[in-house]
Amino acid sequence: GFCRIAQALSGHAGYSETTRFCAADALSLPFADNSFDAIWTEHVAMNIGDRDALYGELFRVTQTGGVLALYDVVAGPNVASLVFPVPWASGPSQSHLIDADGLRRVVTTAGWTSLHFHDESAAAHNWLATARPPKGADGPTLRDVMGPGFPRMIANLRENFEAGRLAAVQAVFEK
Numbered sequence: 001g002f003c004r005i006a007q008a009l010s011g012h013a014g015y016s017e018t019t020r021f022c023a024a025d026a027l028s029l030p031f032a033d034n035s036f037d038a039i040w041t042e043h044v045a046m047n048i049g050d051r052d053a054l055y056g057e058l059f060r061v062t063q064t065g066g067v068l069a070l071y072d073v074v075a076g077p078n079v080a081s082l083v084f085p086v087p088w089a090s091g092p093s094q095s096h097l098i099d100a101d102g103l104r105r106v107v108t109t110a111g112w113t114s115l116h117f118h119d120e121s122a123a124a125h126n127w128l129a130t131a132r133p134p135k136g137a138d139g140p141t142l143r144d145v146m147g148p149g150f151p152r153m154i155a156n157l158r159e160n161f162e163a164g165r166l167a168a169v170q171a172v173f174e175k
Contacts, residue, residue, distance in 0.1 A: 005145045027053040029061050037066045045072050046088040049096040051103075055110035059175060068112055068173045071120065075099040078164035083156045085149060100169050112173035121161070124168035128158040 003021040010019040024030050027050060039058050048054050058068055073088075075097040082095060089095035098106065104117055131154075143150045160166045 002145060027057055029057055031061045033060055034063045035061045037063050039066070039068045041068070041070045041072070043072060043088065044070070045103075046097055047094050051096075051098065051106045052110065055107045055112065059111045062175045064175055066175050067115070068107070068175070069171070070173075071168070071170045072103065073097070073124075074103055074167050074169050076121070076161070076164045076167040080163065080165055082160050082165050085153050086157050086160065087146060087150075087153045097166075100167060103169060104171070107171070107173055112175060114171065115174050116170070116172040118170045120168040120170045121166075124166075125161045128154070128161055 003023055006021045007016065007019070010016050010021075022030070026044070026048060039062055041058075045051060045054060055068075062068065076099075082092070082097075084091050084095075086095070100117075100119065104114060108114055146153065157166070
């Protein structure tokens, strides 16, 4: 379903001839070593427990000199329990957050060199505070992907950011 929506969004943006989507296990990607010169992940790792395997696998499929760009939600300074559901997990057993320092450590331990690492928590919080559902959207929306519970997930995400339970990081690493 995610691939179908991604392809529809790609077509809507005029990129259907230059994009391809596949569903795969992020810990065992169906690509040869050194296949890509760049990898971009956005909101990917929050429900992956084995971060060592994830960033090692991304390292494997990236060419020497290639980059990993990521934007992820991480654990915030307030370690209180999250309010669920959130977009990546309906409950605690599906959520595997680490803090920003832990993220940098696990990625660099996999062999990556940090080029850029920035706290985007204020921008994420501001976006969540001001974002509104699209009116009369032409094409698929996140609600189509996430289902009818999406408004509750976003409300909980907003509450978790406001309480300092969550933070956000944007980073670029090089192989």
